[in-house]
Amino acid sequence: MSKDEQTSVRRDVIVGVPAERAFEIFTVEFDRIKPREHNLLAVAIAETVFETHVGGAVYDRGVDGSECRWARVLAFDPPERFVISWAIGPTWQLEQDSARTSEVEVRFVAESPTSTRVELEHRHLDRHGTGWQNGRDGLDSEGGWPLYLQRFVDRASESQPA
Numbered sequence: 001m002s003k004d005e006q007t008s009v010r011r012d013v014i015v016g017v018p019a020e021r022a023f024e025i026f027t028v029e030f031d032r033i034k035p036r037e038h039n040l041l042a043v044a045i046a047e048t049v050f051e052t053h054v055g056g057a058v059y060d061r062g063v064d065g066s067e068c069r070w071a072r073v074l075a076f077d078p079p080e081r082f083v084i085s086w087a088i089g090p091t092w093q094l095e096q097d098s099a100r101t102s103e104v105e106v107r108f109v110a111e112s113p114t115s116t117r118v119e120l121e122h123r124h125l126d127r128h129g130t131g132w133q134n135g136r137d138g139l140d141s142e143g144g145w146p147l148y149l150q151r152f153v154d155r156a157s158e159s160q161p162a
Contacts, residue, residue: 007132008123009140013149015116015156019108022116023079025155026106027052033151034060040068040094052076058084070094074103081107089128090135100127118152120145 015022026033030050039045043062050058051073058071075083085101087094095101107119122145125136138144 006136007126008121009125009136009145010119010121011145011149012117012119013153014111015118015153016114017116017156017159018114019110019116020079021159022118022156023082023108025159026108026118026152027076027078027082029155030058032155033148035147035151040070040088040092041066052078068094071104072098075105079108081105086122088135090131090133090138092135092138095128100129102127118149120149 017025027050031048034048036045039060041060041062043064043066045060046063047061048058049061050056054073054076056073056076057069058073059067059069061067070087071084072087073082073084075081083103083105085098086104087096087098087101089095089100102122102124104120104122106121109117109119111117122139125132125139128135140146
């Protein structure tokens with residue numbers, strides 16, 4: 001399959017924490033992973049919230065109290081995996097039509113009692129329609145999922161016992 005035909009972005013990292021802790025960091029502490037500059041609000045982000053249940057949302061809350069709900073929790077199975085919708089189109093605008101959203105699945109695989117492989121798959125990017133390849137390329141670039149995963153790795157290393 002050529003790069004133009006790939007409708008998913010896949011990345012993985014290994015962290016030196018148990019799967020339960022890795023899952024908690026990625027979800028409960030998502031506010032510390034998502035860069036503040038990744039912002040669809042008209043004001044600065046005060047916090048990013050990841051609601052930890054099926055049907056919940058992932059959203060940014062602005063310093064003025066405004067909210068931008070850019071994902072919905074589709075599956076939540078601690079500490080193995082979660083799946084969220086991705087309602088941000090290829091021009092980095094909020095997508096209102098749920099049929100035009102992609103999905104992000106993150107799996108947490110115990111490599112040992114103190115080490116976890118975290119596998120991220122952002123799939124069905126073609127659902128976003130025209131220009132989806134540009135969105136995929138942005139998500140696969142160093143400012144996309146690799147940045148989020150590096151921030152996750154950094155946060156996980158901060159939480160390791162001394």
